[in-house]
Amino acid sequence: MPSAARRSRATGRVTLTDVAHAAEVSAITASRALSGKRAVDPALVERVRRAARRLGYVPDPAARALASSRSTHVALLLPMLSNALFVDLLEAAQSQLRAAGFQTLIGITHYDAREEEQLLREQLMHRPAGLLVTGLPGGATHRLIAASGVPCVHLMELSDRRGDYSVGFSQQEAAVAMTRHLLQRGRRRIAFAAAQLDPRTMQRLDGWRSELAARRLHSPALEWLNPAPSSIALGAQMFEQIIGGSPPVDAIFFCNDDLAQGALLAAARRGIAVPEQVAIAGFNDLTGSDQMIPPLTTVRTPRGEIGAAAAAMLLALMHGVPVAQPRLDLGYSLVVRSSS
Numbered sequence: 001m002p003s004a005a006r007r008s009r010a011t012g013r014v015t016l017t018d019v020a021h022a023a024e025v026s027a028i029t030a031s032r033a034l035s036g037k038r039a040v041d042p043a044l045v046e047r048v049r050r051a052a053r054r055l056g057y058v059p060d061p062a063a064r065a066l067a068s069s070r071s072t073h074v075a076l077l078l079p080m081l082s083n084a085l086f087v088d089l090l091e092a093a094q095s096q097l098r099a100a101g102f103q104t105l106i107g108i109t110h111y112d113a114r115e116e117e118q119l120l121r122e123q124l125m126h127r128p129a130g131l132l133v134t135g136l137p138g139g140a141t142h143r144l145i146a147a148s149g150v151p152c153v154h155l156m157e158l159s160d161r162r163g164d165y166s167v168g169f170s171q172q173e174a175a176v177a178m179t180r181h182l183l184q185r186g187r188r189r190i191a192f193a194a195a196q197l198d199p200r201t202m203q204r205l206d207g208w209r210s211e212l213a214a215r216r217l218h219s220p221a222l223e224w225l226n227p228a229p230s231s232i233a234l235g236a237q238m239f240e241q242i243i244g245g246s247p248p249v250d251a252i253f254f255c256n257d258d259l260a261q262g263a264l265l266a267a268a269r270r271g272i273a274v275p276e277q278v279a280i281a282g283f284n285d286l287t288g289s290d291q292m293i294p295p296l297t298t299v300r301t302p303r304g305e306i307g308a309a310a311a312a313m314l315l316a317l318m319h320g321v322p323v324a325q326p327r328l329d330l331g332y333s334l335v336v337r338s339s340s
Contacts, residue, residue, distance in 0.1 A: 014057045022051040074314065075105045075123035076132040077116060079198065083230075083258075084286050085303050086134070089155060092307030093132055100315050102129065109134075111198045117141045124148050130314045135199055136166070151317035153310045156200060156303070158327055165317065167310040167328045171200045174299045174332040175207025178253055178281055181297070183215065185340055187251035187279055191222045193238045193263075194255035195230035201255045204283060208253055221247060230255075235262025243272065250278055251340070257282035257289045257298055264292045264339065279340040294338035302330045 020030035025048060033040045033048035051057075074097055078086045094104050105126060107119035117140045123131075124144065131145060131152040136159050145152050146163075154166040182190050192208045194201050205223070212218035224242055228234055235258060242252055254260035260282030267274050274280050274294055282289060285300035309328055316323050 014055045016057070018055055019048060019052045019057050022055060023048045071127050071129040072102055073105050073126060073128045074102050074130045074132060074311075075107065075120070075126070075128040077107045077109055077119060077123075078134050079109050079111045081108060085284050085301070088303040089134070089307040092304040093155075093311040094307075096308050096311035096315070102315075111196060113137065113139065113141065117144065120144050124150070130318045132310055132314060136161070136164070151314060153314045153317070155306055155310045157203075158329055160327075165313055165323060165326045167306050167313060167330065169301065169306075169330055169332045171203035172207035172210075174283070174301070175204035175253075176211045177332070177334050178283070178297075178299055179208045179211040181334060181336065182251045182253065182279060182281060182340060183211070183217075185251075185275075185279060188217055189222065189247060189249045190217070190251040190253055191224055191242050191249045192253050192255070193224040193226075193235075193242060193259060195226045195228055195234055195238075195259060196256075197225060197227050204255050219247070221245075222249065230258055232258050232262035232265070235259030236266035237262075239263035239266040240270075243270070243278070251275075251281070252278060253281045253283075255283055257284050257286040257296060260296055260298070260339075261286075261288060261292055264294070264296065268293065275338070275340050281340050285335055290337065292339070297337045297340035298335050300333045300335045302332070305330050 016030055017027050020027040023030060025044065029040065029044065030048050033045040034052060076090065076093065078090060081087060097104055105123050105128060107123055109116040109119060116137055120141055121144065128150060131150050132155060133152060134155050136154050136157050152165065154164060156168045157166060158168050158170060159166040179190060190212065192205060194205060209218055224238055226234065226238060235254060238259060239252065239262065242249060252263060254263060260280055263280050264274060272278065280296065282296050282298040285298045289296040289298055309330065313323055313328065
């Protein structure tokens with residue numbers, strides 16, 4: 001093991017100098033051997049790597065960024081991790097980034113614009129190589145992104161702003177498609193039940209409104225909007241309220257599958273037949289929706305594909321490669337099951 005004198009005096013960490021000394025090479029040669037970016041004799045590379053493993057050497061990404069003026073971190077802003085939707089997004093994006101040698105700095109915004117802005121300020125202090133941001137934030141957050149000069153790709157929504165890069169689908173069009181499906185099944189009193197009330201939920205609300213308004217079937221009394229976090233328990237509660245409310249409804253379009261799953265469970269407890277008495281539909285096709293009784297009709301969203309494609313787009317931007325399609329629409333699919 002290297003002596004204390006050869007370790008970083010400030011941290012006690014094994015340094016690149018320690019590795020170079022153990023492998024009997026210069027620090028520059030050790031750096032090149034470990035980075036794999038320049039031609040080094042393969043036998044020498046193996047010798048340096050053996051020394052690094054033996055000493056337990058872990059590269060310091062901050063020091064590497066300062067030395068090269070390039071960061072190996074990508075900042076990723078997500079609304080929450082309690083929803084499988086964003087876990088799928090994260091896993092797909094992180095897989096692409098790790099394979100390219102980048103690490104992710106994850107920030108959870110809790111759907112709060114002020115928290116989102118503060119998280120972004122903190123992450124920009126770490127000089128990230130790129131940004132992945134869920135949605136299309138405006139105001140101070142948008143100005144921060146623009147002023148930073150850091151490549152950024154937006155996820156889950158499609159931007160029409162000049163200079164933006166985005167990967168997602170039309171939330172509004174997806175809601176229109178579900179509303180049309182329910183209308184085609186003969187439903188005329190279709191309620192829209194939503195929680196969280198984030199921008200993407202409100203876009204789905206707009207899609208439902210526009211389709212019913214075009215048929216002269218819209219009524220504000222059919223809108224059930226709750227700012228509380230979305231959950232199965234809240235879905236059951238909202239179902240009880242809607243079924244007991246006026247006017248009576250023959251379908252409920254929930255903005256998220258977890259709400260719709262809760263509604264199906266509440267209907268079963270109440271002995272309310274689905275879809276005979278009331279059709280139930282959701283959004284996102286989350287885990288378990290196909291196992292509900294009856295299986296849930298929903299909109300399948302390609303969140304894994306969105307995460308992977310957004311990471312690939314960001315990698316291109318970080319390497320200065322032109323992006324031919326800065327607004328990438330990956331679409332959605334209507335999954336019709338027995339609940340409608």
